[in-house]
Amino acid sequence: MNMxxxxxxxxxxxxxxxxxxxxxxxxxAWYFEQTRGAEFVSWETQTALSSHMWEMALLxxxxxxxxxxxxxxxxxxxxxxxxxxxxxxxxxxxxGVWPAVGLTLAAGLTAGAMNGTFVVFLGVHPLIVTLGxxxxxxxxxxxxxxxxxxxxxxxxxxxMSEPLVAGLPPAGILFVVLAIAAGVLLGRTAAGxxxxxxxxxxxxxxxxxxxxxxxxLLLYTASGLVSxxxxxxxxxRRDTAKADVGAGLELTAITAVVLGGTSIFGGRxxxxxxxxxxLLLHEVRSLVAWRWNRDELTFIIVGAMLILSVLxxxxxxxxxx
Amino acid sequence: MSDxxxxxxxxxxxxxxxxxxxxxxLAIAPGEVHxxxxxxxxxxxxxxxxxxxxxxxxAGQVLLxxxxxxxxxxxxxxxxxxxxxxxxxxxxxxxxxVDNIFVGRELTLAGGLLLNRRAMRRGASELLADLxxxxxxxxxxxxxxxxxxxxxxxxxxxxxxxxxxxxxEPTASLSERETAVLFALIRRLRNQGVSVLYVSHRLEEVxxxxxxxxVLRDGRLVGTRLAGELDRATLIAMMVGxxxxxxxxxxxxxxAPGKAGEALLxxxxxxxxxAFEDITFTVRAGEVVGLAGLVGAGRSDVARALGxxxxxxxxxxxxxxxxxxxxxxxxxxxxxxVLVPEDRHRQGLVLPMSVGANLTLSVLRRxxxxxxxxxxxxxxxxxxxxxxxxxxxxxxxAAVSTLSGGNQQKVVLGKALAxxxxxxxxxxxxxxxxxxxKAQLHxxxxxxxxxxxxxLLISSDLPELLSASDRVVVMxxxxxxxxxxxxxxxxxxxxxxxxxxxxxxxxxxxx
Numbered sequence: 001m002n003m004x005x006x007x008x009x010x011x012x013x014x015x016x017x018x019x020x021x022x023x024x025x026x027x028x029a030w031y032f033e034q035t036r037g038a039e040f041v042s043w044e045t046q047t048a049l050s051s052h053m054w055e056m057a058l059l060x061x062x063x064x065x066x067x068x069x070x071x072x073x074x075x076x077x078x079x080x081x082x083x084x085x086x087x088x089x090x091x092x093x094x095x096g097v098w099p100a101v102g103l104t105l106a107a108g109l110t111a112g113a114m115n116g117t118f119v120v121f122l123g124v125h126p127l128i129v130t131l132g133x134x135x136x137x138x139x140x141x142x143x144x145x146x147x148x149x150x151x152x153x154x155x156x157x158x159x160m161s162e163p164l165v166a167g168l169p170p171a172g173i174l175f176v177v178l179a180i181a182a183g184v185l186l187g188r189t190a191a192g193x194x195x196x197x198x199x200x201x202x203x204x205x206x207x208x209x210x211x212x213x214x215x216x217l218l219l220y221t222a223s224g225l226v227s228x229x230x231x232x233x234x235x236x237r238r239d240t241a242k243a244d245v246g247a248g249l250e251l252t253a254i255t256a257v258v259l260g261g262t263s264i265f266g267g268r269x270x271x272x273x274x275x276x277x278x279l280l281l282h283e284v285r286s287l288v289a290w291r292w293n294r295d296e297l298t299f300i301i302v303g304a305m306l307i308l309s310v311l312x313x314x315x316x317x318x319x320x321x
Numbered sequence: 322m323s324d325x326x327x328x329x330x331x332x333x334x335x336x337x338x339x340x341x342x343x344x345x346x347l348a349i350a351p352g353e354v355h356x357x358x359x360x361x362x363x364x365x366x367x368x369x370x371x372x373x374x375x376x377x378x379x380a381g382q383v384l385l386x387x388x389x390x391x392x393x394x395x396x397x398x399x400x401x402x403x404x405x406x407x408x409x410x411x412x413x414x415x416x417x418x419v420d421n422i423f424v425g426r427e428l429t430l431a432g433g434l435l436l437n438r439r440a441m442r443r444g445a446s447e448l449l450a451d452l453x454x455x456x457x458x459x460x461x462x463x464x465x466x467x468x469x470x471x472x473x474x475x476x477x478x479x480x481x482x483x484x485x486x487x488x489x490e491p492t493a494s495l496s497e498r499e500t501a502v503l504f505a506l507i508r509r510l511r512n513q514g515v516s517v518l519y520v521s522h523r524l525e526e527v528x529x530x531x532x533x534x535x536v537l538r539d540g541r542l543v544g545t546r547l548a549g550e551l552d553r554a555t556l557i558a559m560m561v562g563x564x565x566x567x568x569x570x571x572x573x574x575x576x577a578p579g580k581a582g583e584a585l586l587x588x589x590x591x592x593x594x595x596a597f598e599d600i601t602f603t604v605r606a607g608e609v610v611g612l613a614g615l616v617g618a619g620r621s622d623v624a625r626a627l628g629x630x631x632x633x634x635x636x637x638x639x640x641x642x643x644x645x646x647x648x649x650x651x652x653x654x655x656x657x658x659v660l661v662p663e664d665r666h667r668q669g670l671v672l673p674m675s676v677g678a679n680l681t682l683s684v685l686r687r688x689x690x691x692x693x694x695x696x697x698x699x700x701x702x703x704x705x706x707x708x709x710x711x712x713x714x715x716x717x718x719a720a721v722s723t724l725s726g727g728n729q730q731k732v733v734l735g736k737a738l739a740x741x742x743x744x745x746x747x748x749x750x751x752x753x754x755x756x757x758x759k760a761q762l763h764x765x766x767x768x769x770x771x772x773x774x775x776x777l778l779i780s781s782d783l784p785e786l787l788s789a790s791d792r793v794v795v796m797x798x799x800x801x802x803x804x805x806x807x808x809x810x811x812x813x814x815x816x817x818x819x820x821x822x823x824x825x826x827x828x829x830x831x832x
């Protein structure tokens with residue numbers, strides 16, 4: 001009873017619903033797979049399949065913060081492709097692989113900082129800004145690299161996709177670290193409280209002396225940097241750098257964030273929800289791909305889940321008030 | 322029961338824990354002008370909303386011409402003959418007067434396929450001519466002056482055969498001549514059998530128009546009287562109630578002589594192009610200086626510039642002798658000047674966040690250790706401020722949106738005080754606040770001054786401004802037109818300085 005109260009008071013029901021769905025999905029899969037021999041719900045399968053997830057998962061963390069602050073970043077996928085192309089060209093041009101990584105991160109950082117600058121100093125809505133830069137960054141990426149992807153990166157670099165701890169590759173560990181850091185930021189720091197206040201009411205935040213411009217600039221810059229990290233990890237995983245890296249990933253990541261209970265209008269949201277949203281999205285996709293090998297089914301299911309989750313939320317919050 | 326058109330029977334409404342109306346019963350006769358009086362928060366707006374159908378009561382019912390009104394259904398109430406004309410009577414601001422009048426009742430041609438624009442235009446122009454005319458039919462309604470917009474709304478109501486016309490502060494933005502035209506119109510409608518529920522703060526209008534007067538206080542009906550049997554003092558006493566009349570007079574003694582402390586806020590030549598020019602004044606420790614002027618005189622712009630929200634183009638602000646660089650709220654707060662903005666919902670509060678989070682928002686970074694917030698310390702601070710200002714909330718974790726207007730305003734003030742300012746700039750701190758909270762806010766302002774705070778107070782409520790201030794600076798059209806000491810400052814003199822010179826004799830009422 002007390003715990004139920006607490007869950008209600010903190011609005012944790014959304015996380016509960018997601019966790020329940022996830023558990024139900026895995027239990028169902030396990031039950032059906034029992035009769036057929038192949039095991040979806042096994043350590044090996046899950047770790048193997050999870051390697052696809054981490055880049056999207058990484059993107060979702062800064063995206064959660066940005067959406068809570070009342071903004072959006074549609075360009076994360078395009079920054080990934082720009083970064084991957086930078087990586088490929090730098091390596092092709094004879095640069096050492098680690099200096100190339102450094103250059104790539106710098107490129108992502110710059111692209112993110114440009115987003116932030118446009119949003120803050122031109123006062124253009126982030127949806128418009130990042131819709132524009134999404135198209136521009138991808139265009140630049142394609143123009144730079146041409147048709148031939150770059151590959152044959154050194155083994156030391158490719159090893160970054162190997163499992164490191166508890167079956168998790170560095171990408172997975174980074175996601176866990178980032179998610180915890182973002183959770184602490186949101187829940188326990190002044191900056192986190194302030195960015196939530198910005199999302200709920202930017203005018204009041206400004207009138208209260210919150211450094212609105214600086215906060216936004218940092219958020220979009222961080223998003224660009226994390227996108228570049230995701231791009232590097234993608235290149236290491238696939239041993240290929242080309243312009244379509246990260247294509248469409250921005251929408252998957254935004255879907256995961258919204259599925260996780262973050263309000264697209266800003267203010268409300270938690271990292272825990274995003275983590276569950278990412279996992280649920282990933283499991284549904286994996287299961288559909290594993291059992292039926294049909295991608296279009298995934299899209300339909302994910303779309304239905306998204307709409308349903310928002311619907312359930314609005315029904316529950318309406319009853320509360 | 323032929324002498325009752327509208328019969329409001331034991332209507333109650335509560336919002337969360339706030340009881341806006343308690344078993345209010347009220348009867349309006351056909352062809353009667355019935356005035357509804359009461360302080361802000363007495364329940365007038367709620368009653369209007371219930372009659373218009375935009376709000377469903379928790380209990381009670383309303384009969385209109387003997388039939389139950391479909392409460393909570395705007396369409397049904399309008400159909401039954403209730404028309405509300407709000408202070409800002411715009412239904413569809415981007416549509417023309419003709420479209421607004423006929424929306425939902427369009428005249429058509431060709432079996433309903435086409436709009437009969439010509440007939441509608443003619444109809445609208447006839448209706449409006451009957452109401453005093455002079456309305457541009459082609460302009461979007463939002464571009465029309467208030468008096469014309471009001472006529473459009475009235476025409477709309479007449480076209481719908483309104484039986485009950487509710488007028489909510491209809492003269493708030495009308496000139497004296499326009500008011501006279503409106504009054505004539507109201508009397509004519511009354512003679513045609515239309516009932517009018519007239520809501521206004523201006524008592525002289527109530528006495529000029531109303532047949533009967535009903536008074537609400539704290540959601541209860543105090544009584545209904547024939548207007549002829551009432552006088553001003555009795556009506557005010559009914560509105561204010563027995564216990565509140567004592568608090569309307571404030572401390573306002575000013576700082577003890579000789580103690581009038583150091584100049585904490587020195588403003589000289591402050592200018593922001595297009596808003597105000599060459600603003601110069603000083604506020605000393607322990608002093609409350611009122612900044613008077615009409616709406617649009619630039620008072621809030623000065624406040625915003627002082628608070629660091631807007632950057633001034635020229636001039637100098639000194640805080641306790643030190644120059645305060647403009648254009649940064651954070652530097653203003655750090656220097657000891659905090660602005661309590663005029664619009665608490667838009668500028669002062671983050672409504673979905675908790676009382677505690679709002680109170681500490683400006684000073685959050687001072688409360689952290691190694692970058693981390695300290696919930697226990699925040700709660701102590703929030704609790705202390707809530708106690709000092711008597712903020713009534715379930716707890717410091719309750720969302721500010723659940724608080725009453727008065728308590729929300731106290732949260733905005735508390736948020737400012739959390740920063741431990743030397744200078745407070747209060748922009749309309751009592752707007753939309755109930756009587757009790759208003760009195761508390763007044764006492765708090767005086768108490769702070771006695772402890773050495775330098776306060777700049779802006780209020781459109783002139784009596785309030787005069788009673789709360791030690792000195793009054795008057796602005797007109799972006800410039801300071803005079804400064805009055807406590808003894809010199811009367812409503813008349815302030816108005817004389819605030820109004821454009823040629824109109825000072827013909828216009829009344831700046832509040």
